[in-house]
Amino acid sequence: xxxxxxxxxxxxxxxxxxxxxxxxxxxxxxxxxxxxxxxxxxxxxxxxxxxxxxxxxxxxxxxxxxxxxxxxxxxxxxxxxxxxxxxxxxxxxxxxxxxxxxxxxxxxxxxxxxxxxxxxxxxxxxxxxxxxxxxxxxxxxxxxxxxxxxxxxxxxxxxxxxxxxxxxxxxxxxxxxxxxxxx
Amino acid sequence: xxxxxxxxxxxxxxxxxxxxxxxxxxxxxxxxxxxxxxxxxxxxxxxxxxxxxxxxxxxxxxxxxxxxxxxxxxxxxxxxxxxxxxxxxxxxxxxxxxxxxxxxxx
Numbered sequence: 001x002x003x004x005x006x007x008x009x010x011x012x013x014x015x016x017x018x019x020x021x022x023x024x025x026x027x028x029x030x031x032x033x034x035x036x037x038x039x040x041x042x043x044x045x046x047x048x049x050x051x052x053x054x055x056x057x058x059x060x061x062x063x064x065x066x067x068x069x070x071x072x073x074x075x076x077x078x079x080x081x082x083x084x085x086x087x088x089x090x091x092x093x094x095x096x097x098x099x100x101x102x103x104x105x106x107x108x109x110x111x112x113x114x115x116x117x118x119x120x121x122x123x124x125x126x127x128x129x130x131x132x133x134x135x136x137x138x139x140x141x142x143x144x145x146x147x148x149x150x151x152x153x154x155x156x157x158x159x160x161x162x163x164x165x166x167x168x169x170x171x172x173x174x175x176x177x178x179x180x181x182x183x
Numbered sequence: 184x185x186x187x188x189x190x191x192x193x194x195x196x197x198x199x200x201x202x203x204x205x206x207x208x209x210x211x212x213x214x215x216x217x218x219x220x221x222x223x224x225x226x227x228x229x230x231x232x233x234x235x236x237x238x239x240x241x242x243x244x245x246x247x248x249x250x251x252x253x254x255x256x257x258x259x260x261x262x263x264x265x266x267x268x269x270x271x272x273x274x275x276x277x278x279x280x281x282x283x284x285x286x287x288x289x
Contacts, residue, residue, distance in 0.1 A: 009186045013194045016228075020198045020221050024205030029213045036217055039198070043224050046194065049186075050235040055251055059227075062255050067220065067262050074266045075213060078273050088208045089282065096207045103200065119188045121236055128243035129235065135252065138245050150256050157260035164267040 009049055016042030033071045040064040051127035054135055191232035199225030212272070212279045216265050223258050227251045 019039035026032040040063040047056035088096075128134050139147050202221030209215055234247025273279055 006186055009190065013190070016194060017197045017201070020201045020224075023217050023221060024201055024209065024214065026214075029211060032214055032217055036220070039221065040224065043198070043228055046191070046228055047231055050191070050231050052231050052235065052248055052251075055227075055231060055248060055255075058252065058255055062259055063220070063224070067259055070262060070266055071213065071217070074270060078270065078279065088210065092207050096204060099203065099207065119236070121188065123236055123238060126240075127235060128238050128245055129231070129248040134243065134245055135249065138249055139252075143249055146253060150253055153257065154260055157264050161263050161267040164264070164271055 005049060009046070012042045012045040012049065015039075016046065029075045030072065033068055033075060036071070037064050037068050040068070050129075052129040054132040055129065188232055188236040192229055195225045195229035195232065197225075198222075198228065210281045212269050212281060212284075215281070216262065216269070219265075220258060220262065223254055227254055230254075 016039055019035045019042060022035040023032045023039060026035060040059060044056040044059040044064070047053075047059060199222050202218040202223075202225060205218030205221065206215050209218065230247040230251050234244040238244040269279055272284065276284060278284065
């Protein structure tokens with residue numbers, strides 16, 4: 001039983017990391033989007049291994065379902081040509097080099113010098129996140145205000161998307177509003 | 184379940200770092216947006232792992248899981264708005280490459 005879940009962890013971790021790497025490296029955006037499905041499903045499997053089954057389901061539904069479909073839809077709509085190999089800008093390269101240096105220092109600090117302190121393993125036998133009931137109870141008692149705010153944020157995002165996606169103002173403003181249109 | 188918390192944190196860190204360098208080094212706006220999603224996803228893995236490994240019957244540690252829930256919601260809204268902006272940008276400039284979008288610089 002233990003060996004099985006170890007193997008599963010390593011398999012899903014490898015899938016997640018490899019797919020994430022391929023998302024960033026693919027030339028074709030469609031390939032990147034398809035690899036992103038694998039990355040998100042791998043992450044959902046890791047959630048399931050951590051016994052957060054509700055979050056795994058939400059991850060598959062929202063990310064691997066809705067978000068990727070939106071990405072693919074936009075990629076097909078824009079019909080972006082296959083990207084050429086471009087040298088990144090100098091400022092990006094400098095920022096990446098600095099970030100890489102900080103990363104190496106951080107990893108060395110964690111594993112070679114100071115260490116991160118003991119990682120506690122205080123797990124009880126049952127995982128609270130396994131039950132969707134616990135999510136619902138917390139969301140509608142202690143987290144009622146954040147739920148409302150998030151719902152309002154979704155409304156704002158929807159209205160914003162509708163407004164942004166309209167034709168540019170310079171096309172329509174001239175004929176519909178006359179000289180009152182203020183570009 | 185003999186996998187430790189550190190293994191999950193390594194996976195989360197790797198996904199975050201891959202997304203981070205994707206955001207910095209790629210020129211395609213769509214891939215940059217995907218890199219942002221990967222970064223959020225790495226954070227989510229770390230949050231779920233921490234809240235699972237610290238969950239006790241006395242303190243069920245649901246905060247991390249709920250935070251992941253909210254992150255997923257907000258990320259979905261962010262992707263919708265970002266893609267709408269990209270579509271509009273493509274209509275105006277016929278490109279999604281960041282190196283060709285230098286209107287403010289010129």
